Amino acid sequence: MVVVGVSTGGITALKILLGGLGDDFPLPVLVVTHIMPEADDGLAVLLNTACAIRVKEAEEQELIEAGTVYLAPANYHLLLERDGRLALSIDPAVNFARPSVDVLFESAAQAHGAAVIGIILTGAGCDGGKGLHSVKEKGGFAIVQDPDEAEMDAMPRSALALTRPDRVEPLPRISSLLLQLAGVGAANS
Amino acid sequence: MTNDELIDLEIRLLMEGVYQVYGYDFREYSEASLRRRLLHWLGGSGFASFSLAQSQLLRDREFFDTLLRNITVNVTELFRDPLFFRTMREEVVPYLKTYPFVKIWHAGCASGEEAYSMAILLHEEGMRGRFRLYATDINEEVLRRAKEGIYPLQEMQRFTKNYQRGGGKGSFADYYTARYESAILAPGLREHIIFAAHNLAVDADFGEMQLILCRNVLIYFRPSLKERVFTLFDRCLVPGGFLCLGLKESLDHHRIRSGYEELVPRMRIYRKQYVHG
Numbered sequence: 001m002v003v004v005g006v007s008t009g010g011i012t013a014l015k016i017l018l019g020g021l022g023d024d025f026p027l028p029v030l031v032v033t034h035i036m037p038e039a040d041d042g043l044a045v046l047l048n049t050a051c052a053i054r055v056k057e058a059e060e061q062e063l064i065e066a067g068t069v070y071l072a073p074a075n076y077h078l079l080l081e082r083d084g085r086l087a088l089s090i091d092p093a094v095n096f097a098r099p100s101v102d103v104l105f106e107s108a109a110q111a112h113g114a115a116v117i118g119i120i121l122t123g124a125g126c127d128g129g130k131g132l133h134s135v136k137e138k139g140g141f142a143i144v145q146d147p148d149e150a151e152m153d154a155m156p157r158s159a160l161a162l163t164r165p166d167r168v169e170p171l172p173r174i175s176s177l178l179l180q181l182a183g184v185g186a187a188n189s
Numbered sequence: 190m191t192n193d194e195l196i197d198l199e200i201r202l203l204m205e206g207v208y209q210v211y212g213y214d215f216r217e218y219s220e221a222s223l224r225r226r227l228l229h230w231l232g233g234s235g236f237a238s239f240s241l242a243q244s245q246l247l248r249d250r251e252f253f254d255t256l257l258r259n260i261t262v263n264v265t266e267l268f269r270d271p272l273f274f275r276t277m278r279e280e281v282v283p284y285l286k287t288y289p290f291v292k293i294w295h296a297g298c299a300s301g302e303e304a305y306s307m308a309i310l311l312h313e314e315g316m317r318g319r320f321r322l323y324a325t326d327i328n329e330e331v332l333r334r335a336k337e338g339i340y341p342l343q344e345m346q347r348f349t350k351n352y353q354r355g356g357g358k359g360s361f362a363d364y365y366t367a368r369y370e371s372a373i374l375a376p377g378l379r380e381h382i383i384f385a386a387h388n389l390a391v392d393a394d395f396g397e398m399q400l401i402l403c404r405n406v407l408i409y410f411r412p413s414l415k416e417r418v419f420t421l422f423d424r425c426l427v428p429g430g431f432l433c434l435g436l437k438e439s440l441d442h443h444r445i446r447s448g449y450e451e452l453v454p455r456m457r458i459y460r461k462q463y464v465h466g
Binding site: 038059060061073076079080081082087088089090091092103106107110111138 | 193219220221222224225226263264265272405408409412435436437438439442
């Protein structure tokens with residue numbers, strides 16, 4: 001599965017990233033974006049309309065499926081269990097964020113190792129750096145958006161400071177990279 | 190066996206030991222969160238592995254309490270999810286007022302903020318003297334703190350905003366006095382609340398209630414334990430009574446669901462149906 005972390009500039013970045021994936025994309029996609037604590041599912045609705053791939057807010061205990069993007073709900077951490085179910089948590093903010101990218105990435109890496117593709121996109125702060133490192137450490141595939149091209153380069157840069165990713169790419173190229181990875185490589189499907 | 194698999198094994202062994210020695214059953218807690226909390230505890234414990242820590246954990250109650258604290262404490266705030274409280278005032282309280290006396294259970298109350306919020310709300314809605322809140326939690330240390338009703342003064346500004354957005358009818362400052370860095374909630378609020386230890390995983394029925402709140406507690410339980418707890422709630426709730434979950438929790442896909450209607454969608458306020466015939 002694919003796990004994505006994004007913050008500032010997220011709406012546009014996600015439109016571009018997810019816009020390149022069809023509803024037949026063979027992997028589930030989990031996304032943490034740093035939304036306000038009182039945000040409703042508006043972003044999921046917006047992206048679902050704008051993108052071919054199905055986008056919805058993650059629901060507790062939901063079994064993740066191919067061709068679907070799950071957005072972490074506001075003010076909860078999103079975690080992935082070994083059996084492919086989603087879990088929520090209201091543990092304190094991590095890197096001042098809840099939902100936190102690190103929390104999602106670490107749980108996915110822990111539970112699914114080499115089957116994980118982790119992507120860090122534009123954002124302020126450092127959330128996701130440790131998480132992407134976990135993904136790589138557990139055998140997954142790590143992608144960082146090119147910081148020179150990102151709307152806000154802090155998150156990509158802090159990811160790069162901790163990990164040598166498999167690829168650093170400008171945003172428009174990441175979805176075609178994903179299609180490539182999803183189509184090939186047994187370890188990533 | 191990889192190191193991660195070894196850690197998973199150690200956690201399973203430890204949880205079994207904890208259950209046998211102390212009676213707390215964490216074997217049915219959701220794995221990802223439990224693992225995260227345990228690893229966080231281990232990092233500060235002074236031990237390099239769960240196996241090494243296990244000996245002291247099983248023999249030294251105080252040391253075990255540091256672990257218990259870590260697994261079971263949920264941080265919350267007064268009038269968290271203000272819209273929920275506003276909805277409570279507008280949609281649920283009118284029904285509660287039809288009873289001469291109302292019993293309310295806050296299951297998994299942690300440091301008590303939700304119970305105190307409800308006490309304030311019910312006072313303002315004219316139900317003084319007509320309700321009792323039972324605030325329970327597995328963690329006795331946090332219950333002791335809850336009983337004191339003392340919160341950091343610096344949090345009060347945020348709580349005040351929550352209170353106002355939750356439909357607060359008075360001045361939030363009336364409900365506490367400031368003392369150095371603390372805010373002490375008005376003793377009058379505590380009169381209506383009974384704090385008691387109760388373990389949702391193993392303890393039995395808690396009495397007949399008109400309203401049960403269990404918000405953001407069940408997200409830490411595995412499906413089978415969730416089912417057990419929902420069945421417990423169903424037994425304790427009177428027909429026509431209300432069950433409130435966290436904003437991103439749901440009764441859907443659970444056995445008792447068919448006996449409930451969602452009174453207010455999105456607010457996760459469910460009402461137990463009356464059975465006819």
